[in-house]
Amino acid sequence: MKKSIYFSLVLLGLLATGCKKGYPVDEDGLLITTRSDCYVSSFEILGADYQTVRSKAAVVDTTAQTVTVEVLFGTDLKNLYPQFTLVTDAKLDPKIPGKVDFSDLSNPKKWTVISGNRKVRKTYTVNLSVQKIN
Amino acid sequence: MKNKYILYVLGLFVLVFTGCKEKEYETPTSPSGLQNDLIKRSLGPSIVGMDIEFAYAMALLPEKGKLASATVTASIAGATGTYMDNKFYTTTSGGLDVGTVVGTPSVNSGNTTTVTYYADISAATLRYFYRVPEEARGKEVTFTFSVTSTNGETNSYKSGPHPIRRMDIKKNLIVTDPTACYLSIADMAVYDAAFAAANPSKIDLVYLYRAITGVTFNHALVAPTASVEYRPGITLPAGLTNKTKLIKAWDIRDQQLVNTTGLATSVFVDDIDLEQRNFTDAPDFAINTRAESGVWVETADGKYRAYIYVNSVVNTATSKQMTIGIKRLTIK
Numbered sequence: 001m002k003k004s005i006y007f008s009l010v011l012l013g014l015l016a017t018g019c020k021k022g023y024p025v026d027e028d029g030l031l032i033t034t035r036s037d038c039y040v041s042s043f044e045i046l047g048a049d050y051q052t053v054r055s056k057a058a059v060v061d062t063t064a065q066t067v068t069v070e071v072l073f074g075t076d077l078k079n080l081y082p083q084f085t086l087v088t089d090a091k092l093d094p095k096i097p098g099k100v101d102f103s104d105l106s107n108p109k110k111w112t113v114i115s116g117n118r119k120v121r122k123t124y125t126v127n128l129s130v131q132k133i134n
Numbered sequence: 135m136k137n138k139y140i141l142y143v144l145g146l147f148v149l150v151f152t153g154c155k156e157k158e159y160e161t162p163t164s165p166s167g168l169q170n171d172l173i174k175r176s177l178g179p180s181i182v183g184m185d186i187e188f189a190y191a192m193a194l195l196p197e198k199g200k201l202a203s204a205t206v207t208a209s210i211a212g213a214t215g216t217y218m219d220n221k222f223y224t225t226t227s228g229g230l231d232v233g234t235v236v237g238t239p240s241v242n243s244g245n246t247t248t249v250t251y252y253a254d255i256s257a258a259t260l261r262y263f264y265r266v267p268e269e270a271r272g273k274e275v276t277f278t279f280s281v282t283s284t285n286g287e288t289n290s291y292k293s294g295p296h297p298i299r300r301m302d303i304k305k306n307l308i309v310t311d312p313t314a315c316y317l318s319i320a321d322m323a324v325y326d327a328a329f330a331a332a333n334p335s336k337i338d339l340v341y342l343y344r345a346i347t348g349v350t351f352n353h354a355l356v357a358p359t360a361s362v363e364y365r366p367g368i369t370l371p372a373g374l375t376n377k378t379k380l381i382k383a384w385d386i387r388d389q390q391l392v393n394t395t396g397l398a399t400s401v402f403v404d405d406i407d408l409e410q411r412n413f414t415d416a417p418d419f420a421i422n423t424r425a426e427s428g429v430w431v432e433t434a435d436g437k438y439r440a441y442i443y444v445n446s447v448v449n450t451a452t453s454k455q456m457t458i459g460i461k462r463l464t465i466k
Contacts, residue, residue, distance in 0.1 A: 050386035072421075076382070078417070132348070
């Protein structure tokens with residue numbers, strides 16, 4: 001009788017721990033998956049009032065790895081909030097914790113997209129221009 | 135064991151058949167003595183020059199006596215305009231408040247405001263409007279509402295402390311391009327070019343409207359130091375040098391600055407919002423300011439911070455203007 005109880009307990013212990021599967025996570029605590037896709041799917045940019053400052057849709061070129069966006073005349077370039085939409089499981093480096101200064105137009109900002117499996121990295125250049133008075 | 139079980143079952147039956155017995159409705163008995171209660175009707179930060187509104191309810195059984203007087207004592211005397219309404223209000227099916235006079239118009243004496251009831255009033259709710267005085271700025275105000283009845287009873291209700299904000303408020307300023315387009319945050323006033331020329335240090339912002347092909351310019355508030363491209367066609371009076379900082383805002387429809395009744399909003403800009411605003415790297419221009427948008431402002435000397443709310447804009451062939459309201463805090 002006692003033997004069967006011990007046996008049952010051991011079995012339960014095995015059941016509880018034996019099938020535990022470890023999911024790999026990266027340094028940010030994000031799940032590392034098998035996806036190798038690595039691109040920006042869309043781009044938005046907001047002003048200090050959290051309203052879009054785009055004068056037209058941003059153009060994302062996944063081959064050239066560029067984002068080209070024109071912002072409205074009179075946009076405060078020092079206080080902008082870029083928003084990237086990425087392919088599933090990908091992440092952005094560096095992170096964007098708040099506003100970004102785009103005022104140095106001669107030095108476009110760059111962000112790197114990292115794939116879900118964390119093995120592919122593609123650096124995108126954001127070419128920002130300001131709407132001109134005709 | 136068997137007996138115990140039977141007793142237990144019987145007990146359970148008793149509980150089941152008595153526990154959910156519905157009591158017959160009894161008309162509540164009015165509490166004896168003079169009763170009172172209070173609600174604060176106004177919302178948002180209390181600001182000098184604005185009213186804090188209360189509704190003070192008083193009642194006693196008619197056979198016990200009648201209401202004699204209602205008095206409010208404020209810890210700091212209210213400004214001119216403080217009063218207690220001598221009417222109680224009922225609401226019509228159309229939603230309109232209809233007042234019924236129950237006493238003499240209120241009398242202010244020092245810190246107190248009193249309404250003396252007419253002879254036959256047993257219950258009423260009176261509204262009290264405390265106009266916040268300058269002396270109360272940055273302090274706290276408490277109120278004691280008290281009622282007396284003809285049988286000599288008294289009762290009272292304390293409210294507060296209510297903190298009074300340090301900020302100022304000014305509503306319904308109209309800036310017009312080009313006749314009255316110079317705005318002073320220090321004065322919370324709009325001036326013309328002649329005044330601006332005579333008092334250049336007072337001018338913090340310039341209003342303009344431009345319809346420019348190819349860009350969205352429209353209504354704008356710019357500092358006198360703003361680049362010429364942000365104030366096209368404007369020749370500033372000499373001496374205007376204030377580099378005012380501006381941050382555009384959207385969806386901050388301050389309830390105390392909104393002047394249209396149809397716009398439901400429960401947003402309030404408070405002292406702390408102005409104190410904690412970060413103006414580092416803020417520009418000196420705000421292009422395309424729309425109705426119901428706003429602008430956070432810091433004056434060039436850092437003395438004032440303000441929130442300007444745009445109530446409405448007009449851009450017809452003959453008129454280019456904005457109606458604005460300002461909340462302003464003295465920082466140093």
